[in-house]
Amino acid sequence: MGFAENLPAIITIVGDLSAYPFERDRHLIYIDGSLGAMQLMLALETLGLSSCSINWPDVQANERKIRQIIELEDYERVVMLLAVGYADIYGGIPFSQKKIDEQILVDIS
Numbered sequence: 001m002g003f004a005e006n007l008p009a010i011i012t013i014v015g016d017l018s019a020y021p022f023e024r025d026r027h028l029i030y031i032d033g034s035l036g037a038m039q040l041m042l043a044l045e046t047l048g049l050s051s052c053s054i055n056w057p058d059v060q061a062n063e064r065k066i067r068q069i070i071e072l073e074d075y076e077r078v079v080m081l082l083a084v085g086y087a088d089i090y091g092g093i094p095f096s097q098k099k100i101d102e103q104i105l106v107d108i109s
Helices: 028-046 060-069
Strands: 009-016 050-055 076-085
Touching: 009 028, 028 050, 028 076, 060 076
Parallel strands: none
Antiparallel strands: 009 076, 050 076
């Protein structure tokens, strides 16, 4: 069981490799796409929407599946997915409390 039933909308962030003519720049779509997604996530918050970035690893089987759903050119690559919706107003926020050294370190000398 996953969380797909809680996702009313998913945005696909796509990088355009044709915008980077040099092979050395082929990974810039991930940096630029992530920066763009960050700003989009902030803008969604101003509209009262919550979002969650979903990693999209470069796996050929997954690429073939998503290309069946959305039409992408050969020079376009999925950078990430972005789940968008209204948060549960009674839902909590994950929290990981920082621990002091004495709680996590043991002197074995």
